[in-house]
Amino acid sequence: DQQVKQNSPSLSxxxxxxxxxxxxxxxxxxxxxxxxxxYPAEGPTFLISISSIKDKNEDGRFxxxxxxxxxxxxxxxxxxQPGDSAVYFCAASGGGTSYGKLTFGQxxxxxxxx
Amino acid sequence: xxxxxxxxxxxxxxxGTSVKIECRSLDFQATTMFWYRQxxxxxxxxxxxxxxxxxxxxxxxxxxxxxxxxxxxxxxSTLTVTSAHPEDSSFYICSARVSSIQPQHxxxxxRLSIL
Numbered sequence: 001d002q003q004v005k006q007n008s009p010s011l012s013x014x015x016x017x018x019x020x021x022x023x024x025x026x027x028x029x030x031x032x033x034x035x036x037x038x039y040p041a042e043g044p045t046f047l048i049s050i051s052s053i054k055d056k057n058e059d060g061r062f063x064x065x066x067x068x069x070x071x072x073x074x075x076x077x078x079x080x081q082p083g084d085s086a087v088y089f090c091a092a093s094g095g096g097t098s099y100g101k102l103t104f105g106q107x108x109x110x111x112x113x114x
Numbered sequence: 115x116x117x118x119x120x121x122x123x124x125x126x127x128x129x130g131t132s133v134k135i136e137c138r139s140l141d142f143q144a145t146t147m148f149w150y151r152q153x154x155x156x157x158x159x160x161x162x163x164x165x166x167x168x169x170x171x172x173x174x175x176x177x178x179x180x181x182x183x184x185x186x187x188x189x190x191s192t193l194t195v196t197s198a199h200p201e202d203s204s205f206y207i208c209s210a211r212v213s214s215i216q217p218q219h220x221x222x223x224x225r226l227s228i229l
Contacts, residue, residue, distance in 0.1 A: 046219065
């Protein structure tokens with residue numbers, strides 16, 4: 001039972017354009033969502049998070065949008081840079097404890113072309 | 115800040131061997147550490163949660179006698195894969211956090227290959 005799904009295994013964008021990474025979840029108990037970036041042979045690096053009481057959180061070039069009714073979140077990267085090329089995982093936690101146990105999606109490979 | 119070191123990064127060993135993986139928080143004290151496993155083309159799956167000084171909490175389907183977890187200090191947790199077999203070959207990765215309101219920080223993972 002995949003509670004967090006990233007349906008796009010890969011995404012390719014041109015440098016300077018917007019990258020939009022999508023994530024869907026099924027568990028209505030999730031109340032905190034995070035995005036991690038992972039380079040080969042390294043562990044995931046925390047990027048940005050959002051609480052279920054918000055619908056948007058912005059940090060520099062990264063913005064996460066949450067649509068609770070649709071159980072959908074997305075990560076926008078503007079402008080995209082070649083260094084953003086990595087695997088992006090969305091993760092969710094719930095049960096009233098922020099940053100608790102994480103359930104991860106399968107990841108989306110982002111490639112930003114110069 | 116928030117560096118998590120995992121060692122070793124790669125292990126190849128014979129079937130039946132026990133393998134120990136260390137996870138250290140280098141610049142912070144981790145009240146909770148997590149162990150994940152990732153099979154090829156799949157997501158990271160939580161195996162267990164360990165709090166310093168107490169027994170680990172294992173996820174459903176994870177054998178606690180097979181995957182021994184020790185979290186003896188605020189900066190070190192170990193995962194021992196006992197009597198490893200080829201089906202245990204996977205990518206094991208740990209994470210650590212200071213408190214429940216802080217994000218998890220991940221180590222670089224251990225690639226375990228059992229021959």
